[in-house]
Each structure stands twice: as C-alpha cells, then as structure tokens.
Amino acid sequence: MLAIVAAIVFGLGLLLDLLGVDILGGVSAMTFVLLGLTLLALHQAGIGTASVRGYGRWRGRARR
Structure with a gap:
C-alpha cells in the first residue's frame, strides 16, 4: 500500500x-x-504490509 502511495x-x-x-x-x-x-523505505521495512490473519501469507502452507 505504501508503495502505491509513494x-x-x-x-x-x-x-x-x-x-x-x-x-x-x-x-x-x-x-x-x-x-x-x-x-x-517504510514499505521495504515492512511497515503497513500487515494482512488479515490467515490470508496473504507470502509463504503459504507447507506441502508434504
């Protein structure tokens, strides 16, 4: 979001x-x-990138 504002x-x-x-x-x-x-710089630091719990995880689930 901060990158779009930037x-x-x-x-x-x-x-x-x-x-x-x-x-x-x-x-x-x-x-x-x-x-x-x-x-x-704030975007790169991870500020403002929080998402709803359980959605938007960048790693996703581990598959076995």
Whole structure:
C-alpha cells in the first residue's frame, strides 16, 4: 500500500517540477521526492504490509 502511495507522491512531484510550481509554504517538487523515498523505505521495512490473519501469507502452507 505504501508503495502505491509513494508512486502517487512521485507523480505529483514530477508534475510540480515540470510545471515549475511551488505550493505556498515552501513545498516544492523535492519535498514530494523526499516524501516518496520515505514511503518506499517504510514499505521495504515492512511497515503497513500487515494482512488479515490467515490470508496473504507470502509463504503459504507447507506441502508434504
């Protein structure tokens, strides 16, 4: 989920950079890039990847 949010944030940062727009308060395209990198780091660390118990296990059941 965080990876999808990071992709959206990167897209917004790209649009701001291409259009040369700065949002009030000093928010620029670099702010969106840094936020996107933070979200990707959290995704890689496993934050926000919890699933419903019993579903979505990446290993699955061991077969014998």
